[in-house]
Amino acid sequence: MEETYDIVIVGAGVSGISAAYRVQTMLPDKSFVVLEKREQMGGTWDIFKFPGVRSDTDLIGYGFPFAPWREEHLIANGGEILDYIRQTAATHNIDKKIRFKHAVSKAEWFSDDKKWKLTVSTDDGPLSLHARYVMWASGFFDHAQGFPAVIPGIENFTGTVIHPQFWPEDLDYTDKRVVIIGSGATAVTLLPAMVESAAHVTMLQRSPSFVLTVPTREPENQFMERYLPAWLSSRLIRWKHLIIARLLVEVCLRFPNFARNLMRKVTTKLLPPHIPHDPHFEPRYNMWEQRVCLTPDGEFFKALHTKKASIVTDTIKTVSPTGIELDSGNRLDADIIVTATGLKIQLFGGAPVIVDGMPVQLHEKYVWNGTMLQDLPNTSLLIGYTAFFWTPGADMMGRLAIRLIQMMDQKGVQSVTPRVDKTKELKPTPLINLSSTYFKASAAYMPTSGDRGPWRRRVGYFEDWWKVKYGNLTEELVFE
Structure with a gap:
């Protein structure tokens, strides 16, 4: 035909x-x-x-x-x-x-x-x-496939290994120890979502990312929608978001030290006392040289306050049958490993x-x-x-x-x-x-x-x- x-x-x-x-x-x-x-x-x-x-x-x-x-x-x-x-x-x-x-x-x-x-x-x-x-x-x-990150010894792990792109719908992670390998948007999303049911969730990152809290509701949007015609309010709100997003990116790229210092102050206030800012939230790059991870209403930081979630900045020496051996000499026990390593x-x-x-x-x-x-x-x-x-x-x-x-x-x-x-x-x-x-x-x-x-x-x-x-x-x- x-x-x-x-x-x-x-x-x-x-x-x-x-x-x-x-x-x-x-x-x-x-x-x-x-x-x-x-x-x-x-x-x-x-x-x-x-x-x-x-x-x-x-x-x-x-x-x-x-x-x-x-x-x-x-x-x-x-x-x-x-x-x-x-x-x-x-x-x-x-x-x-x-x-x-x-x-x-x-x-x-x-x-x-x-x-x-x-x-x-x-x-x-x-x-x-x-x-x-x-x-x-x-x-x-x-x-059909995710980014093929090289994780030494991953074939030795006797638990469950998952790439987020191919998440099994019947996976039960209740009371399981979960290690998420990665520091991007997927990892920042997964951690607060899994922490309620899992025994513990650890985000293992080789290098940190910037994590920015954003509101899920904006009163000024609701004000415009209430008092302006729909055709006008929708246009004004959309242009507002496009302009603010562009300004935010331009400020970060043009004034990287200012942006980094401001992020340090904001992030430090959101962290629980037992998790320091460095090295976990001090990226090697400037803001928007890579995508900035957004967390709605600070859900990522709220999860860290529960003590059922943790963040580890280290590199993998090898994966053993029951966990991950780190180059620092530390070990992470795991029942489930999530490879949130990109697309x-x-x-x-x-x-x-x-x-x-x-x-x-x-x-x-x-x-x-x-x-x-x-x-x-x-x-x-x-x-x-x-x-x-x-x-x-x-x-x-x-x-x-x-x-x-x-x-x-x-x-x-x-x-x-x-x-x-x-x-x-x-x-x-x-x-x-x-x-x-x-x-x-x-x-x-x-x-x-x-x-x-x-x-x-x-x-x-x-x-x-x-x-x-x-x-x-x-x-x-x-x-x-």
């Missing part, structure tokens, strides 16, 4: 639902379909089932711009976010455009036809779809991409305006912001792709391709400006940004908004 669409969107998580809304409202005359390899929509929020799974940013900024988050609490759990995604898709009839259990296994571009051919695996056998334009909303990580980065949903018979090597390509890849026609990656809110960034890249399609229609052309101007020097820079271990590990696989023009790394929401609305999108772009 073969079918042809103007636009194919790959993935039905927040990025895919956002892109589908933009396509059907801004390109109403275009045919499109959403392909989702899982049995239901939701992406990350349908995959992760670990205790306490929640957003690590507020839902005002993380939510869809066209479907404002209406609940009073700003930090939502995974189930609430999943319901929100599904309700948004149903409200706008996007759910009728989604084909579930349709996994793209290969993407091929044919210049003669000016179309993509997507080989799709389904329960009924392989399917070929042709698309004039493909939007990849398949996320940023591998759904495995992946683009295009892991599908090989081929242009006119030649496989594309992603690490050899530059990224044009944060969304298209050098020499790849008629395709966009819908990637969000990794330092803060994901959804606004992915939504902006979807809108940029739509503007390109509109330009193609105006020019009467069939393809648009980013091409590097060989007469101008272009130096590679990292696509993602974060120093987390699993981001560093993906460097050999990932495409890169450049140091000039449209190849520069994205700056933020407001710059992207201006670019999408008014920017010149023809620089080093070839229309055919």
Whole structure:
């Protein structure tokens, strides 16, 4: 079977639902379909089932711009976010455009036809779809496996070893000794969620992270919602959160010593007397050189006060059958080890991409305006912001792709391709400006940004908004 669409969107998580809304409202005359390899929509929020799974940013900024988050609490759990995604898709009839259990296994571009051919695996056998334009909303990580951190001797452990990405729904950790290896957002979420039932929960970290307390309710938001029309209050509240988030990041990056000293004062006040600030909360990096972990209403610090939770900063010598031996000589007894060591980065949903018979090597390509890849026609990656809110960034890249399609229609052309101007020097820079271990590990696989023009790394929401609305999108772009 073969079918042809103007636009194919790959993935039905927040990025895919956002892109589908933009396509059907801004390109109403275009045919499109959403392909989702899982049995239901939701992406990350349908995959992760670990205790306490929640957003690590507020839902005002993380939510869809066209479907404002209406609940009073700003930090939502995974189930609430999943319901929100599904309700948004149903409200706008996007759910009728989604084909579930349709996994793209290969993407091929044919210049003669000016179309993509997507080989799709389904329960009924392989399917070929042709698309004039493909939007990849398949996320940023591998759904099949987590980051393969090397933990010496882990094979010796006789208890239960779990990666949060693959949490068993029937796991009973009541009265168990749990060691969480990691210091990121997942570990900071897991510890307070597990401490009530477990005998003891220890967060074992090689290097500390910044942990910032955020409120789950903001009275000024409720005031605006009460006294202003819904269309106005939702816009004001959203812009407030976007602006404050941007200011916070800029202050931290521009004045790192000030930010570090302020965090030290705030964190020290929240810690129980038996847990010192150093070395457990003194990261080796400055704020927002890696993601800052958020804890709603200080739940992480409250868990540490119970004395059923502890934090250890050390390195692993080896894992024994009943616990973890540390390089300091100390030992952590454990019944369960949780490897919250990060995610495995992946683009295009892991599908090989081929242009006119030649496989594309992603690490050899530059990224044009944060969304298209050098020499790849008629395709966009819908990637969000990794330092803060994901959804606004992915939504902006979807809108940029739509503007390109509109330009193609105006020019009467069939393809648009980013091409590097060989007469101008272009130096590679990292696509993602974060120093987390699993981001560093993906460097050999990932495409890169450049140091000039449209190849520069994205700056933020407001710059992207201006670019999408008014920017010149023809620089080093070839229309055919």
